[in-house]
Amino acid sequence: MRAADVVIVGAGVLGAAAAWQLSRAGHRVVIFDRGAPGREGSGTTAGNLHVQAVHTRRPGQEVPIDSARFLPLQRAASDRWESVEDDLGASVELRRSGGFTIAETPDQCQELKEKHTWEAAAGIPTEVLDGDAAREALPLLGPTVTAATWCASDGYANPLKVTPAYLAAAAGHGAELVPYAPVREIARRGGTWRVTAGTHTVAAPVVIDVAGPWLGEIAALAGIRLRMTPVAIQMHATVRAPVTMSHLVQHIGEGLSVKQVTAGNLLIGGGWPARALNLAGRSVTSVDSLLGNVALAVRVLPFIRDLRLLRAWAGPLAATPDEMPLIGEVPGEPGFLVAGGTYAFTFAPLWGETLRGLAEGAPPPVEIADLGPDRLMTQTKTHEGRQR
Amino acid sequence: MIVERDVVVVGGGPAGLTAAARLAAAGLTVTILDEQPELGGQYYRRPAPEVARRWGDHRREGGELIAGVRAAGVECRTGHLVWGLADDDRTLLAEDEAGRPVRLRGRHLVLATGAYERSFPFPGWQLPGVTTPGFAQHLAAGDHTPIGERVVLAGSGPFLLPVACSLLALGVKVAGIAEAGTPYRPGRRALGTLRHPARLRELAGYAARLARARVPVWQGAVVLRADGHDRVSSVTLAAAGRPGQAIRTVEADALCVGYGFRPQTDLARLLGCEVTADPGTGDAIPVTDPAGRSSRPDVYVIGEAAGIGGAPTARARGLAAAHDILARETGHPVPPAEARRVATAARRLGHFTALTDALYPSPAQLLDALVPALADSTMACRCESVTAGELRADAAGDVNAAKARTRAGMGPCQGRVCGFAVAGLVRGGAVFPSRVPIRPVRMTTLLELAAEDGPA
Amino acid sequence: MTAPRSATIIVDGRPVTAVAGVSLTAALVGDHRWALRRNPVDGGPRGPFCGMGVCFECEVTVDGVPSVRACLTRIRPGMRVDTTGAPNDR
Numbered sequence: 001m002r003a004a005d006v007v008i009v010g011a012g013v014l015g016a017a018a019a020w021q022l023s024r025a026g027h028r029v030v031i032f033d034r035g036a037p038g039r040e041g042s043g044t045t046a047g048n049l050h051v052q053a054v055h056t057r058r059p060g061q062e063v064p065i066d067s068a069r070f071l072p073l074q075r076a077a078s079d080r081w082e083s084v085e086d087d088l089g090a091s092v093e094l095r096r097s098g099g100f101t102i103a104e105t106p107d108q109c110q111e112l113k114e115k116h117t118w119e120a121a122a123g124i125p126t127e128v129l130d131g132d133a134a135r136e137a138l139p140l141l142g143p144t145v146t147a148a149t150w151c152a153s154d155g156y157a158n159p160l161k162v163t164p165a166y167l168a169a170a171a172g173h174g175a176e177l178v179p180y181a182p183v184r185e186i187a188r189r190g191g192t193w194r195v196t197a198g199t200h201t202v203a204a205p206v207v208i209d210v211a212g213p214w215l216g217e218i219a220a221l222a223g224i225r226l227r228m229t230p231v232a233i234q235m236h237a238t239v240r241a242p243v244t245m246s247h248l249v250q251h252i253g254e255g256l257s258v259k260q261v262t263a264g265n266l267l268i269g270g271g272w273p274a275r276a277l278n279l280a281g282r283s284v285t286s287v288d289s290l291l292g293n294v295a296l297a298v299r300v301l302p303f304i305r306d307l308r309l310l311r312a313w314a315g316p317l318a319a320t321p322d323e324m325p326l327i328g329e330v331p332g333e334p335g336f337l338v339a340g341g342t343y344a345f346t347f348a349p350l351w352g353e354t355l356r357g358l359a360e361g362a363p364p365p366v367e368i369a370d371l372g373p374d375r376l377m378t379q380t381k382t383h384e385g386r387q388r
Numbered sequence: 389m390i391v392e393r394d395v396v397v398v399g400g401g402p403a404g405l406t407a408a409a410r411l412a413a414a415g416l417t418v419t420i421l422d423e424q425p426e427l428g429g430q431y432y433r434r435p436a437p438e439v440a441r442r443w444g445d446h447r448r449e450g451g452e453l454i455a456g457v458r459a460a461g462v463e464c465r466t467g468h469l470v471w472g473l474a475d476d477d478r479t480l481l482a483e484d485e486a487g488r489p490v491r492l493r494g495r496h497l498v499l500a501t502g503a504y505e506r507s508f509p510f511p512g513w514q515l516p517g518v519t520t521p522g523f524a525q526h527l528a529a530g531d532h533t534p535i536g537e538r539v540v541l542a543g544s545g546p547f548l549l550p551v552a553c554s555l556l557a558l559g560v561k562v563a564g565i566a567e568a569g570t571p572y573r574p575g576r577r578a579l580g581t582l583r584h585p586a587r588l589r590e591l592a593g594y595a596a597r598l599a600r601a602r603v604p605v606w607q608g609a610v611v612l613r614a615d616g617h618d619r620v621s622s623v624t625l626a627a628a629g630r631p632g633q634a635i636r637t638v639e640a641d642a643l644c645v646g647y648g649f650r651p652q653t654d655l656a657r658l659l660g661c662e663v664t665a666d667p668g669t670g671d672a673i674p675v676t677d678p679a680g681r682s683s684r685p686d687v688y689v690i691g692e693a694a695g696i697g698g699a700p701t702a703r704a705r706g707l708a709a710a711h712d713i714l715a716r717e718t719g720h721p722v723p724p725a726e727a728r729r730v731a732t733a734a735r736r737l738g739h740f741t742a743l744t745d746a747l748y749p750s751p752a753q754l755l756d757a758l759v760p761a762l763a764d765s766t767m768a769c770r771c772e773s774v775t776a777g778e779l780r781a782d783a784a785g786d787v788n789a790a791k792a793r794t795r796a797g798m799g800p801c802q803g804r805v806c807g808f809a810v811a812g813l814v815r816g817g818a819v820f821p822s823r824v825p826i827r828p829v830r831m832t833t834l835l836e837l838a839a840e841d842g843p844a
Numbered sequence: 845m846t847a848p849r850s851a852t853i854i855v856d857g858r859p860v861t862a863v864a865g866v867s868l869t870a871a872l873v874g875d876h877r878w879a880l881r882r883n884p885v886d887g888g889p890r891g892p893f894c895g896m897g898v899c900f901e902c903e904v905t906v907d908g909v910p911s912v913r914a915c916l917t918r919i920r921p922g923m924r925v926d927t928t929g930a931p932n933d934r
Contacts, residue, residue: 294835533874
């Protein structure tokens with residue numbers, strides 16, 4: 001058995017960001033992942049940086065997110081993304097070229113205006129455009145678009161580069177990554193957590209559970225019951241096309257986000273559900289979702305009609321029942337920290353810093369009291385020990 | 389459009405044609421699909437009618453088989469690309485020649501999706517004029533068009549010999565054949581093939597033809613690099629044992645390199661058929677019983693897609709699958725004598741394949757020889773222009789991790805051309821996963837499908 | 845034996861004649877046209893490689909339709925083929 005200051009379970013974007021923050025501050029960090037790092041939700045996400053209010057519901061999503069509550073978090077995350085490439089000394093294809101959230105119906109137009117007032121109150125500058133003004137700003141938009149908000153800070157980073165860049169920078173500060181090591185035991189003795197993964201056992205005062213769709217299972221190893229509702233969603237990519245669209249385009253009322261990545265492929269997402277969440281392997285994409293998502297994309301951005309679909313893939317989303325982020329220390333379990341929930345990619349730099357603060361006992365950079373795990377705990381710890 | 393049949397056969401090569409003809413002759417409704425503009429697959433690829441009229445049909449039995457399929461009443465859909473599987477897990481999604489969506493359901497699905505050539509990179513392999521041997525063969529036999537004036541063949545396996553002969557028949561100068569192994573030496577293993585006189589005669593015939601034309605066969609030689617400006621102009625070879633050191637440079641305006649064939653299993657994997665590593669090649673092949681039945685009771689995988697065995701084996705597998713389906717449909721087994729004949733033939737052919745394979749280096753041996761010598765600057769993924777060095781760096785992991793890190797396999801060929809080399813370079817094995825769409829599909833096809841009624 | 849019928853297609857504005865009904869790759873290779881597209885990443889010339897629809901290296905524009913695999917296409921008289929398209933996959 002070895003000693004560390006922090007054991008992180010899950011080498012996704014949150015685990016990687018936390019590892020970098022903590023190791024840079026001089027803490028000894030060990031990161032376990034059940035497979036390859038950054039491979040699940042963090043490797044299959046669209047990579048959008050959402051700064052203007054996210055108002056979309058995933059097809060099938062039952063509870064809307066509290067968009068207004070998100071805004072101060074988005075603003076804080078946006079500020080932190082600004083320095084990510086300098087901090088890590090690596091390109092992550094960060095692009096802050098702005099984004100449109102479009103509306104097609106009168107109700108949606110009304111929602112856009114409402115959203116705009118929240119954004120103004122949160123200090124996020126956005127601009128409301130009518131359909132023609134939106135098409136003037138982005139001539140690729142189709143005729144059904146009747147209004148749009150423009151936010152200059154929306155952007156994109158390549159998820160396949162972000163997590164590896166954080167991990168590499170963390171390794172530079174001495175963090176140790178152990179991939180292909182599923183955690184099988186977590187036990188607390190006094191103020192020390194013992195985490196066993198494969199042949200490794202590490203003792204540390206702090207455990208950070210950022211295991212994405214497995215967050216609940218990992219917590220359960222420590223006897224903590226958290227009600228998580230992970231789902232699988234899917235993404236679609238076209239073949240490379242000449243680069244003509246630098247902005248992120250989202251829909252306020254339907255599941256749609258479209259952008260063109262640096263390589264030229266158009267990425268089409270919007271949280272459409274895959275056939276089923278498969279945590280033992282890769283979730284299988286749904287053709288119904290594929291057809292719905294690309295038809296919507298072509299309606300809003302008709303030029304996509306002339307392209308070919310090259311790839312579709314599914315990945316897990318560590319959703320919470322109330323669709324709000326999850327971050328904080330588990331009550332009654334000192335040193336056991338959790339972070340997850342939707343839009344984790346956008347929030348990664350912020351949650352990395354927040355987790356460091358929680359581990360050090362310092363105040364968090366943003367208000368998170370209402371985002372803690374207590375609201376998801378179905379019962380208090382029973383001390384029944386390990387679940388498997 | 390929804391096509392409902394007793395049996396849907398995907399792939400119009402020797403295996404699929406044989407199965408379709410037998411099933412339709414017994415009265416079942418059968419549709420056969422192929423991506424190519426004509427039935428025949430790669431082995432029985434039909435010459436253009438004008439080519440056949442003027443120069444003859446190099447594989448007349450293919451034309452006869454196709455005529456038999458049509459006469460038996462099989463619905464033939466060429467130019468159809470099967471790109472996906474609907475959410476009901478059984479409806480195949482295709483696009484026809486005009487880009488219209490077609491949905492197909494069969495109570496039995498017979499996958500005869502064939503194989504594609506096994507490639508391995510070398511510096512200059514992306515130059516125009518560097519191709520697979522199969523391309524040279526199709527141009528020669530089907531289109532009566534020489535791939536070049538002075539051609540070098542390289543790689544490994546028996547297929548290089550008939551390709552060289554096809555080129556000779558067109559008057560092409562075959563500058564030489566570089567074979568990575570040393571199969572053409574008398575030995576006990578070679579003698580084993582004597583028990584299969586017909587197949588052996590075929591190989592011996594090719595060898596005699598090449599000897600008469602004084603085509604050099606450089607055994608134990610691999611391509612070190614190809615040079616040229618906008619097209620290949622010279623080929624430099626190295627000894628397979630010391631693949632970094634040049635032994636010979638040959639002028640050529642075409643270079644055809646291939647290391648045998650890999651089963652095309654995407655559709656089987658998409659359908660959830662269990663796969664295993666082929667003991668001989670390491671390639672992923674569907675688990676099948678002797679009749680070709682996969683782990684899914686409604687799905688048969690036959691022909692090269694079930695493991696490389698050659699056209700006669702493919703035909704035997706097609707017949708065995710047809711018999712199994714007929715027995716299930718009618719409740720009466722196929723007459724034992726006929727079934728026994730098929731089983732015996734398949735066993736003999738399998739034995740011959742194993743003996744022939746043993747003459748040539750296995751894919752694993754090829755990787756052992758070729759990967760260490762591959763220069764870091766060599767382009768490994770042609771679509772995304774990813775080098776061997778990029779793939780090697782931090783190579784721990786598998787092909788999927790390498791793909792995420794480098795984009796290798798993310799281009800239009802979806803990793804089919806680079807897959808063998810990528811697996812070797814990252815030392816991780818495994819194949820790229822099969823995903824919808826199996827091949828790039830037009831958005832207009834998807835939109836039209838989305839507008840149709842019923843489940844996709 | 846008579847000479848085979850031929851067909852003429854238009855490639856990048858110039859006539860190319862080949863045996864009727866052969867594959868488009870055969871007509872192009874027979875006319876010594878090997879560079880059919882440019883790779884979108886490195887800009888280098890690419891020509892037909894696999895000849896069976898797997899590699900997507902022989903994609904050209906045929907009668908205005910982009911991204912047609914020449915190896916899967918048979919020539920028709922008067923067919924218009926463009927190999928000068930933008931370096932992208934479409």
